[in-house]
Amino acid sequence: MVRDAGTSVTGRARAAVAWLQAPPDTLRRGPFRPGAFGSALRSTRLTSQLGVALGIAFAICFLTGVTSHLIQHPPGWFWWPSRPVSLYRVTQGLHVATGLAMIPLLGAKLWSVYPRLFSWPPVPGPARAIELLGIVALVGGGLFQVVSGVLNINRWYAPMPFFFTAAHYWVAWLTIGGLLAHIGVQLPVVREALRRTPPETPAPAPAKSANDGLVADRPDAGGSDAGGSDAGGPDAGGPDAGGPDAGGPDGPVATRRRLLGAVGAAAGVITVATVGQTVAPLSGISLLAPRRPDTGPQGLPVNKSAAGARVRRAALDPGYRLRISGPRPVALSLADLAALPQHTATLPITCVEGWSASATWSGVRLRDLAKMAGVDPEHAVAEVESLEAAGRYRTSSVAAPHLRDPLTLIALRLDGSDLHLDHGYPARLIAPNRPGVMQTKWLSRITLRSMS
């Protein structure tokens, strides 16, 4: 039998759509019930406002995070200065503070749109399918970044059977890709929702429900996920201008503002309760901060102790020598180092985890050691090595701007006394504007390389 294939396909497609548009009544329960999501607070305007705030927070996290990555793994084109001494303290402090403040924002944003998951048909077409893929990357990635970040700063590694930094780095790209695609699709909707309309525009009648589960025929904003009640929502008649019923103390505008206020307040409380890990005057009220910048030997936190790094014996060995490799190699005892010209610098330790603390360090300038080894400190780089036999942070590179900076020290003393064993005794690197992981402790060798 020969059939008209064209007709048959069209017919089948029409049948499929009809089925999609008319889900069986038995399914229309729970979140699929019409009117299941009754909160009149959900609106495109609310979602847009939260979305803009969240977009800014993601952008700050992404840019500061990528900066941190580039400093630690610099490609040829990348250049990071040694001044201002606290620039990295600001960028990484901002990274972690913004990431934490974003938790209530993310929660509110997801709350404002999740009824969309129950709309019908779930995937109306290929364009929406692609958009949904982007949203999966954005939501999944965003949640992963926040959760893994919080676990990391609290040093709770057990739930992360992967290397945090690598996962957090690559998921950041995935998340930002999803975010850009999402912004591309939703920007017109957001602009429309945030546009101020003239006060005289009357508000349309409030929609009866923010989201009718399984609504198939809602003439909504082109498959957007930007909000339950789209342009016809309760407060669509003009942001704050409002119609007759928008301005009252319980009107939609007032309640939306209260919700935004609560989200902002939650973000504020989280910030105040954690930022003291890097803003010293607030350390006393930083109940949620994983670190206090003033607790630890010599008033400074320790991430890896000498015992943990298994360097106690080598560090306390009277035969200790710091080996300087270069055209004129030298090996210096602690007494030799102490006999060289000593300099003092007040510089922060800025852990990648977001805590930081300032301290006053004294010791030998790295540039003086470079000269001693026969290298021009204006055009040289160095590799420093720890007594630590293994461990991710046993070596670090010193780029040219830091090597030539007179503030970069091989420190022997901290706040007027010998370095505590846990802070890197007998000698550690301390350089301006660098992540803590690159401030190598318990130095054993410095290899100098001329760049010309």
Ligand code: HEM
């Ligand atoms: C609560 C939220 C967050 C916290 C607590 C957090 C924490 C951290 C920490 C501790 C690091 C340092 C990792 C290291 O060098 O060992 C880091 C790096 C980074 N973060 Fe986050 N983060 C958060 C959210 C985000 C978000 C939302 C993004 C981007 C969308 C992001 C992107 C990055 C990137 C790209 C790096 C650099 C990774 C590397 O050095 O390879 N983070 N973050």
Ligand SMILES: Nc1nc2c(c(=O)[nH]1)N[C@H]1C(S)=C(S)[C@@H](COP(=O)(O)O)O[C@H]1N2
């Ligand atoms: N050899 C070695 N140096 C190291 C580390 C390490 O694990 N091994 N940890 C680094 C990290 S993560 C930080 S934040 C600083 C902390 O220095 P502090 O313990 O003196 O505060 O040391 C850095 N130097």
Ligand SMILES: [Mo]
């Ligand atoms: Mo660190």
